[in-house]
Amino acid sequence: MIALSFTDFRKNMASSFDRVDAGEFVFINRGNKKKYAIVLMDDDDLSITPKMAEKIEKARKEYQEGKTLKFESAKDAQKWMEEL
Known part of the structure; x- marks a missing residue:
């Protein structure tokens, strides 16, 4: 850096x-x-493709339905990731 x-x-x-x-x-x-x-970018980074739009909409729906993870701290998130 x-x-x-x-x-x-x-x-x-x-x-x-x-x-x-x-x-x-x-x-x-x-x-x-x-x-x-x-930040290094390429042309794909400059627009939302239909595939990316689908992923965003799926994530919004999962969030609205409460199907997301929530951690109280970064340490808790790190612990969860290490246990995968």
């Missing part, structure tokens, strides 16, 4: 994108309160 000021990002854009391509997290701080992340 690397966090850069906006100025440093502008000076090192190519290497920042190379790091993201290599799987590293790159964050950019702009001013005191604004933070951004560079």
Whole structure:
């Protein structure tokens, strides 16, 4: 992981994108309160396909029917995952 000021990002854009391509997290701080992340995307990430829409609707229905898991803490969720 690397966090850069906006100025440093502008000076090192190519290497920042190379790091993201290599799987590293790159964050950019702009001013005191604004933070951004560079994320690698492909064309499929830019739209909701019919298949994805089906999955979203199924998840909404399961949620409405109470068929979802709820954990009191991240530790409880981690414990549940480790027991799978």
